[in-house]
Amino acid sequence: MRKQIMDIGFDSLSMEEALDAAMERIAAGERCRVVTPNAEHALMCRRDRRLLEIINSSGLVLPDGISVVLASRIIGDPVRQKLAGVEFADALCGRLAEAGRSLFLFGAKPGVAEQAADKLREKYPGLTVAGCLDGYYDDESKVVEKINAAPADALFVCLGAPKQEYFMAAHERELNVSLMAGLGGTMDVLAGNVRRAPDIFIKLGLEWLYRLLREPRRIGRMAKLPAYLVQAVWFRLRGGGKHA
Ligand code: UDP
Secondary structure: OEEEEOOEEEEOOOHHHHHHHHHHHHHHOOOEEEEOOOHHHHHHHHHOHHHHHHHHOOOEEOOOOHHHHHHHHHHOOOOOOOOOHHHHHHHHHHHHHHHOOEEEEEEOOOOHHHHHHHHHHHHOOOOEEEEEEOOOOOOHHHHHHHHHHOOOOEEEEEOOOOHHHHHHHHHOOOOOOOEEEEOOOHHHHHOOOOOOOOHHHHHOOOHHHHHHHHOHHHHHHHOHHHHHHHHHHHHHHOOOOOOO
């Protein structure tokens, strides 16, 4: 079920349901774009209506952040849970391995996708990584050619927002893959170069704090979280939301 949280319609699903939905699309050979917006992306969409259109027309829109969960509660129509892109991606690799499906890893600095592929193959024996490509390129059509030469059932696009969303929307029809997911910094985590927060931070909804402590230069980006929540309060007070 999709829940409208201000501008963006988010899927209110459990992780298992999200994975089932993704695998069903792959089994049916249907094209499906997966996006993982958080507060930062939602604020970007205020200025970038094309990005908003791409997000809202995606097959799966996962609430990737405590900010989205909190905003949905403020508005009075809570989403079921946070669905972190990195957890979705990791678990999807397990499902792809089980189903004998293949994956293409695209994005991050040179060599990172290959590192991620090694880690994923180790964790999910039987996973077919059909190809790897870094996210720093001059000619986008060559990128499409390389992905199509693989080819794969699923594609992880890890270029950061909004680059990855634009890439997916622009090449959706010519890319020879079923499921494509825009996953930001996920490749660095899958490769083991960036550590996720310890479980206790994740459980308390404080993953953002852990990230801020490790990378203080992200403070400007992190400031988007309270700004988004203030918008949600304002939206509710002005009569928006389900129970208004
Ligand atoms: N990146 C890329 N190509 C670019 C710009 C960025 O492949 O032209 C990669 C970058 O190396 C990093 C990811 O995109 O792995 C963006 O990570 P970030 O943490 O900014 O994304 P978030 O998860 O916060 O959206």
